[in-house]
Amino acid sequence: MPMDSRDRNRKGYRGSFTSSFSYAFEGLRFVLRTERNIKFHVFIAVVMISMSLFFQITKVEWLILFLVIGGMFVIEIINTAIENVVDLVTEEFHPLAKTAKDVAASAALVFACISVIIGVILFGPYIVAYL
Numbered sequence: 001m002p003m004d005s006r007d008r009n010r011k012g013y014r015g016s017f018t019s020s021f022s023y024a025f026e027g028l029r030f031v032l033r034t035e036r037n038i039k040f041h042v043f044i045a046v047v048m049i050s051m052s053l054f055f056q057i058t059k060v061e062w063l064i065l066f067l068v069i070g071g072m073f074v075i076e077i078i079n080t081a082i083e084n085v086v087d088l089v090t091e092e093f094h095p096l097a098k099t100a101k102d103v104a105a106s107a108a109l110v111f112a113c114i115s116v117i118i119g120v121i122l123f124g125p126y127i128v129a130y131l
């Protein structure tokens, strides 16, 4: 049964500021547990951070790196939310469900392509100088 605003105000519903953090962590745990892609992103992030430490990149380069890593995680998390809402609406095949999931996935694809370009621009000169 859908929850209305009265349900939300009833005792037992954790509606405080701190509990919204706890819900956010529940969401994060769900994504880490269920999404295959997130594990790949964690691996790539560890490789990128290791390379950055090795090459001793500048402060601005660290900022760019964390924006790219953070952006990829955020897009994957939003993508998971959209997938779940679509599955809630219908488990049957529906062209709009397909469009919604494909469009959400395309955001991750676009960001991944841009991240690769940024990675090449950022690490390319360090790698060339090292060789």
Ligand SMILES: Nc1ncnc2c1ncn2[C@@H]1O[C@H](COP(=O)(O)OP(=O)(O)OP(=O)(O)O)[C@@H](O)[C@H]1O
Residues within 6 Å of the ligand: 035, 036, 037, 079, 083, 090, 091, 092, 093, 094, 095, 097, 098, 101, 102, 105
């Ligand atoms: N209800 C549906 N109706 C039509 N097409 C769907 C539906 N559910 C999924 N699809 C199609 O299947 C693709 C994969 O959907 P799915 O929910 O399995 O995501 P996924 O590939 O597991 O994504 P991720 O790996 O990020 O979890 C979608 O991009 C979409 O093209």
